[in-house]
Amino acid sequence: MNELELLQQADQFARAYTALTEYRPSYPSEESIRDLDRLNEQLTQTGHSALSTLELMNTVAGSATVASNGPRYFGFVLGASLPVAAAADRLALAWDQCxxxxxxAPGVHALETQAAKWVLEILKLPEQSAVAFGTSATACGLSCIAAARAELLARIGWNYVEEGLVGAPDIRVVVSDVAHVTIKKALQILGFGWNNVIKAKTDEFGRIVPESLPDLDDQTILILQAGEVNTGEFDPFDPLIRMAHDAGAWVHVDGAFGLWARSTSRLSHLTNGIDAADSWTTDGHKWLNTPYDSAMAICRDPQALARVMNSDAVYSSASADSQKNLTLEFSRKARGVTVWAALRTLGRDGVARMVEQHHVQARFVAERLTAAGFEVLNRVVLNQVLVRGFDDVATQRIVAAVQASGRVWFGATVWKARPAFRISLSSFRTKERHILELIDILEAIGPRG
Known part of the structure; x- marks a missing residue:
């Protein structure tokens, strides 16, 4: 089988898989998971045929996939892949550009440059900002926090790039006491130490309380949230950013999914004042519905990001806006291409409709579950519905029953030290019938589990 025939076979498998998206169980069966033992092979001396390798992948691993690209998956704010974004990803894979x-990669550079302009435009962020297309909110958050530390040190005369951290002045970090785990991970990689990070108090919705904000100074990084992962709430950006900048601090906003509220006039009020921050992160594979992995680090001062991300070499120098000089990766996939394809195809109205649709769906789910006797714990300002059953044991039984059904999927969480579950609406594939099916399943289980 030659190269083109093999690619055609892979495409046939992919087409068949996609054709069943509407009907695929949300989570693989126990039998499919047990069958994964077939992949536990010895590496052979001579290898296998390419076709047999592809067939094994399709039949065994393909049967054990989670249907996160489907309409009934409500976990972890995972958007499905828009057809045009998935198609663009396949085409870019054929190009195989560094x-x-x-x-x-002149063609890819042009696409990502245009995508960056559109990202800033639709998110209404400062047009001079740098946009780095990275793998995830973790990697992009790490980049922005590293840039923040280097910039704050530069302002007081310390060259972080040349001198590192040995003997450097201390930089403090203040985060929400319900900060996302990706922020914690980025901070631990950067060596801040979670016990050294200052946690700001939040209210009953998970928003930082300005009156309780710890003291800030010009050696502080303040990290805010646009879309708390459980409640979907937003920190009060106007007062918090003003307080931070008055003290000379750097403000970073973790907006993995919440930043997309700025794309619609109906919800943009949630982000009032957010454009005054110094850096932001957001995901494409969440609300823009691009394939994994696609995220963006956005920095108001491009030089602050380039200072710590630059990877020019004697054999490979490039302009400051080159992605290798803005991201963690030197050799990288063309991640911004799917963002370009999604934005060009959807336009402003298409993105806004998708965000607004999921907000409406979330409010409908919350209303129906409340009427059925469940306890909805949040105000549903965006796309997250945070729920409990009759008591903690019932809540755990509900989650187990839903996941065992295979018909829909969402995950458990903990809110205010008690079990809960979280329903996330973020897939363009999710229509009214899928929402009604989710509600029917939960009503049949009942709040007592």
Whole structure:
């Protein structure tokens, strides 16, 4: 089988898989998971045929996939892949570019440059900002926090790039006491130490209380949230950012999904004042519904990001706006291409409709579950519905019953030290019939589990 025939076979498998998206169980069966033992093979001396390798992948691993690209998956704010974004990803894969700079991939560089302009436009962020297309909110958050530390040190005369942290002045970090785990991970990688990070108090909705904000100074990084992962709430940006900048602090906003509220006039009020921050992160594979992995680090001062991300070498120098000089990766996939394809195809109205649709769906789910006797714990300001059953044991039984059904999927969480479950609406595939099916399943289980 030659190369083109093999690619055609892979495409046939992919087409068949996609055709069943509407009907695929939300989570693989126990039998499919047990069958994964077939992949536990010895590495052979001579190898297998390419076709048999592809067939094994399709039949065994393909049967054990989670249907996060489907309409009945409500876990972890995972958007499905828009057809045009998935198609663009396949085309870019065929190109197989090292998307580091205009020199190594001029076509991709042009696409990502345009995508960056559109991202800033639709999110209404400062047009001079740098947009780095990275793998995830973790990697992009790490980049922005590293840039923040280097910039604050530079302002007081310390060259972080040349001198590192040995003997450097201390930089403090203040986060929400319900900060997302990706922020914690980025901070631990950067060596801040979670016990050294200052946690700001939040209200009953998970928003930082301005009156309780710890003291800030010009050696502080304040990290805020646009879309708390459980409640979907937003920190009060106007007063918090003003307080931070008055003290000379750097403000970073973790907006993995919540930042997309700025794309619609109906919900943009949730982000009032957010454009005054110094850096932001958001995901494409969440609300823009691009394939994994697609995220963005956005920095008001491009030089602050380039200072710590630059990877020019004697054999590979490039412009400051080259993605290799803005992201963690030197050799990188063309991640911004799917963002370009999604934005060009959807336009402003298409993105806004998708965000608004999920907000409406979330409010409908919350209303119906409340009427059925469940306890909805949040105000449903965006796309998250945070729920409990009759008591903690019932809540755990409900989650187990839903996941065992295979018909829909959402995950458990903990809110205010008690079990809960979280229903996330973020897939363009999720229609009214899928919402009604979710509600029917939960009503049949009942709040007592």
């Amino acid at each position: 998307a580091s700079s205009a020199d190594s």
